[in-house]
Amino acid sequence: xxxxxxxxxxxxxxxxxxxxxxxxxxxxxxxxxxxxxxxxxxxxxxxxxxxxxxxxxxxxxxxxxxxxxxxxxxxxxxxxxxxxxxxxxxxxxxxxxxxxxxxxxxxxxxxxxxxxxxxxxxxxxxxxxxxxxxxxxxxxxxxxxxxxxxxxxxxxxxxxxxxxxxxxxxxxxxxxxxxxxxxxxxxxxxxxxxxxxx
Amino acid sequence: xxxxxxxxxxxxxxxxxxxxxxxxxxxxxxxxxxxxxxxxxxxxxxxxxxxxxxxxxxxxxxxxxxxxxxxxxxxxxxxxxxxxxxxxxxxxxxxxxxxxxxxxxxxxxxxxxxxxxxxxxxxxxxxxxxxxxxxxxxxxxxxxxxxxxxxxxxxxxxxxxxxxxxxxxxxxxxxxxxxxxxxxxxxxxxxxxxxxxx
DNA sequence: CAAATTTTGTACTGATCAATCCAAAACATC
DNA sequence: GATGTTTTGGATTGATCAGTACAAAATTTG
Numbered sequence: 449x450x451x452x453x454x455x456x457x458x459x460x461x462x463x464x465x466x467x468x469x470x471x472x473x474x475x476x477x478x479x480x481x482x483x484x485x486x487x488x489x490x491x492x493x494x495x496x497x498x499x500x501x502x503x504x505x506x507x508x509x510x511x512x513x514x515x516x517x518x519x520x521x522x523x524x525x526x527x528x529x530x531x532x533x534x535x536x537x538x539x540x541x542x543x544x545x546x547x548x549x550x551x552x553x554x555x556x557x558x559x560x561x562x563x564x565x566x567x568x569x570x571x572x573x574x575x576x577x578x579x580x581x582x583x584x585x586x587x588x589x590x591x592x593x594x595x596x597x598x599x600x601x602x603x604x605x606x607x608x609x610x611x612x613x614x615x616x617x618x619x620x621x622x623x624x625x626x627x628x629x630x631x632x633x634x635x636x637x638x639x640x641x642x643x644x645x646x
Numbered sequence: 647x648x649x650x651x652x653x654x655x656x657x658x659x660x661x662x663x664x665x666x667x668x669x670x671x672x673x674x675x676x677x678x679x680x681x682x683x684x685x686x687x688x689x690x691x692x693x694x695x696x697x698x699x700x701x702x703x704x705x706x707x708x709x710x711x712x713x714x715x716x717x718x719x720x721x722x723x724x725x726x727x728x729x730x731x732x733x734x735x736x737x738x739x740x741x742x743x744x745x746x747x748x749x750x751x752x753x754x755x756x757x758x759x760x761x762x763x764x765x766x767x768x769x770x771x772x773x774x775x776x777x778x779x780x781x782x783x784x785x786x787x788x789x790x791x792x793x794x795x796x797x798x799x800x801x802x803x804x805x806x807x808x809x810x811x812x813x814x815x816x817x818x819x820x821x822x823x824x825x826x827x828x829x830x831x832x833x834x835x836x837x838x839x840x841x842x843x844x
Numbered sequence: 845c846a847a848a849t850t851t852t853g854t855a856c857t858g859a860t861c862a863a864t865c866c867a868a869a870a871c872a873t874c
Numbered sequence: 875g876a877t878g879t880t881t882t883g884g885a886t887t888g889a890t891c892a893g894t895a896c897a898a899a900a901t902t903t904g
Contacts, residue, residue: 450850451900474672552765563761567750612837619817639810646844648880649870
């Protein structure tokens with residue numbers, strides 16, 4: 449072959465993901481990305497072609513990581529469905545309220561990108577749309593289980609409950625970015641559970 | 647005095663507000679703002695000093711408008727508290743699902759700015775924090791009324807219910823920006839109401 | 845050790861960014 | 875109608891933006 453790379457591509461995507469996560473797409477310059485990844489400009493463009501493409505890879509990685517974490521919680525068949533949902537909300541709280549380096553939460557890259565770009569960039573809107581569909585399907589499935597195992601009780605359809613919980617999670621992440629602390633987020637999660645466990 | 651202005655300052659702030667609302671702070675250039683407001687660069691800087699200051703005025707205006715609209719609904723003492731909350735959610739749905747010019751919803755400038763800037767710009771974070779406090783107080787007051795008039799039933803504190811509803815509304819706005827249609831938002835609102843009317 | 849191939853560092857590009865400058869224009873006051 | 879004051883249009887500023895050019899460096903293969 450030829451001269452080997454001195455960096456790990458996956459780690460570079462990971463570093464870029466954190467940079468975009470912290471500051472958003474527009475406010476993260478290619479210079480910022482070079483510093484965050486440790487790459488020079490040549491290696492950067494040689495590997496990722498453009499800021500846009502790197503962002504798409506970073507977002508795809510984030511979405512996959514988040515989705516597999518959440519699936520692991522929701523598909524734990526040793527627990528009643530409602531308990532799985534409680535744990536899902538607890539994991540969101542932990543992500544938002546736990547270890548905040550500079551003070552405020554950076555929220556969720558998926559939510560942040562929905563707000564910043566999904567209306568303006570169709571490709572990214574579709575990527576996020578697929579993610580929402582996947583997550584909604586996983587939640588619907590858990591609500592179906594909960595209606596059968598008795599841990600969930602509601603007149604609403606599993607589909608409606610899934611959309612509801614998805615919105616609640618997004619709202620919790622925005623609240624965290626707005627400064628809500630752990631106690632406030634826990635209050636939200638408890639009240640949210642009441643909608644289908646009353 | 648001297649040469650009079652040929653534009654209405656309030657209308658200019660209004661036009662800037664819509665531009666920032668549609669595209670966010672970073673993605674709206676001063677050139678975009680001149681076009682949106684109809685001002686030349688001299689008038690722009692002579693009147694508003696900087697993009698930053700204009701944004702703050704636009705955001706403050708948005709927050710005031712939204713808050714007074716919502717207060718009008720929440721303080722309608724001829725309705726039970728739960729019904730006022732239902733109408734509040736309906737007004738959010740109308741704002742998000744009604745008349746979308748280019749297709750997708752532009753969401754809420756308050757939510758958008760929380761996500762884009764509140765972590766990085768302390769002044770703006772404080773402005774939004776005061777807004778959240780005001781809205782939470784208004785909601786808490788309605789929940790207190792609801793617990794007395796019997797239209798609300800919950801073991802949670804009015805404060806917790808207020809935080810919860812605030813998060814739900816934020817989540818609905820993010821969902822709308824992610825492409826949720828009116829039916830989906832209505833499903834979320836109905837399920838959300840179940841948390842304190844079961 | 846030479847040839848082929850890829851990565852890397854650095855200087856550079858044109859475009860666009862927010863903001864400024866300055867003189868001409870338009871009004872109120874005298 | 876002259877004077878003083880403010881607004882306005884348009885050219886211009888230096889900084890920063892995303893992305894490129896190019897040659898030196900580092901490796902594999904023969």
